[in-house]
Amino acid sequence: MSDRFVGRTALVTGAASGIGAATARRLAAEGARVLLADIDDERGAAVAASIGDRAAHLHLDVTSARDWSAAAAEVRDRFGRLDVLHANGPGRVVPARPAHEMPESDWDAQIDVSLKAAFLAARTFCPLLAETEGALVITSSVHAATGIPGCAPYAAAKGGLQSLARQLAVEYAPRVRVNAVVPGPIMSSAWDGIDAEGRAATIRETPAGRFGTPEEVAAAVAFLAAQEAAFITGACLNVDGGWSVSTTSS
Template sequence: MIDTKARTKVALVTGAARRIGAAIADALHGDGWNVVVHAHTSIGAARELAESLNARRPDSAVAVAADLRDAAAIEPLAKAAHARWQRLDALVNNASSYHRTPLGAIGVAQIDELVASNLRAPLLLIQACAPLMGEGGAIVNIVDALLRRPMPGFAPYYAAKAGLASLTETLALELAPGIRVNGVAPGHMLWATGNEMSAAQQDAELARIPMQRLGGGEEIARAVRYLLSAEAAYVTGSILPVDGGLRLK
C-alpha cells in the first residue's frame, strides 16, 4: 500500500494564527499541503485554524507554539515540524514584530525584539530547517515593499527587514541547487489591529496606493503559493513585491 501521507508536502508557516500568516496557511492547505501552523501568544487561534483545516482534510494541519525571540526555541520548532509527518518541504518566515521606534526613544530591548523576530529567527530557522528538507525544498521570507522608501520612526524594523532581504539573496546562493530561497515584499495589505484611523485618514492612505485599495492577506498567500510551486522551480534569490505599486510612490 502506498503511504499517501509520506507523499504529501509539508510547510511550516511562522506567525500563522491570524491575518496574513493564516491566509498563507489556508492557501497552501487548499493546494494539498500539510501545514504546521506556528504561533506564540496566539496559539489558541492557531489551534482553531488547525482544527478547521483538519475538518476539511483529516490529519493535515497541526499547531505548534514557540517564542521565536528565544534562540533556544528555534531548533525544537524545526524538529517538531519535521517529526509530525516525517518530512519538511517548505518554510515560510512570516512572523514579525512591527511597532514605532522614533529616534531618541529607541531602547536596546526594542532593537533586540525587532531584530530577533525579523532577522535572527528567520536565519536560525532556515539553518535548522534546511538539513531536514529534501531536494526541491523551498523557503519564502516575508520582507517589506518599502525598504527603499521607509517611513520615519521605524529604523530598527526596516534595518532588520533589509537584513532579511539580503539574507534571502545570500542563502539562495548558499543553498542552491537543492533548496530555493525567495522573498515576498508586502505593501499595505490590512489595516492595523485596533486601527483608529478616521475615514478621511483611511482615504488618504488608500490614495497613496496606485491600485487604490488594500491588498489583503490573500494577495500575499497567492505569491507565496507561486514561489513554493513547481511553476517557480527556476526562481531563487528573487523578492516579489506585492504592494499595488506603493513602492513606486
C-alpha cells in the same frame, strides 16, 4: 484551487493571523499538510482546526532557538520531511521613535523578531529543505526600501531579510530555493491601531486604490514555493498594489 502541494509538507510561522494564516489555508487548500506555528496558541489552534485534518498548531516563538529546535523535532516526527517553510511573523513590535530616542532594547526586540527569526528558521530547516529540494519564503516589507519616520529597526530588519534571502539563495543552491515576498499595505490586525484617516491616506498612496488582502500575499508565497517557480531563487516579489513604485508613497 490546484493541487500543487499534494504530498508536500509546510511549516508557516506567525500563522495564527493575517498573512501567515492565509498562507497556511492556501497551502492546505492545494493539498499540503501544514504546521501552523505561533505564540498565540488559542488562535493558532482555532485556525488549524478551521483548516481541518491537514493542519495542526505548534507553539513557536520565532525568537527562540529552543523553540526552533523543538519545531524541527516535531516536523521530523510528524512529517519526516519538509518541503515549504514560510518564515513569517509579526510586523512592528516596538513604538515608533526617532533613532536617537530608540532604546537599545527596542532595537534588539525588533531585529530579533524579524531578522534573527529568519536566520534561526534557515539555520534550523535549510538542511531538511535540502533533502526535498524545498523552498523557503521570507516575509519582508516595502519598508525595506522606503523610510517611515520612527521605524529604523523595522526598516533595517526588513531590508536585512531581503539580503538574507539573496544570501541563502546562493548558499543553499541548487537544493533549496529562497525568496522573499514584499508586502505593501495588507489589511490585517497589523492595521488595528490605524484610524480611518490613516487608512484613507494609505489608499491614496496605493495605485491599486485599496489595501491588499492576506490571501493575495499567500497566493504569491504559494507561487514562490511551488514547482512552477523552480527557476526563481533570490527574488524579492512585491505584493503592494504598486505602492513601492508610486511617487505618492514616500
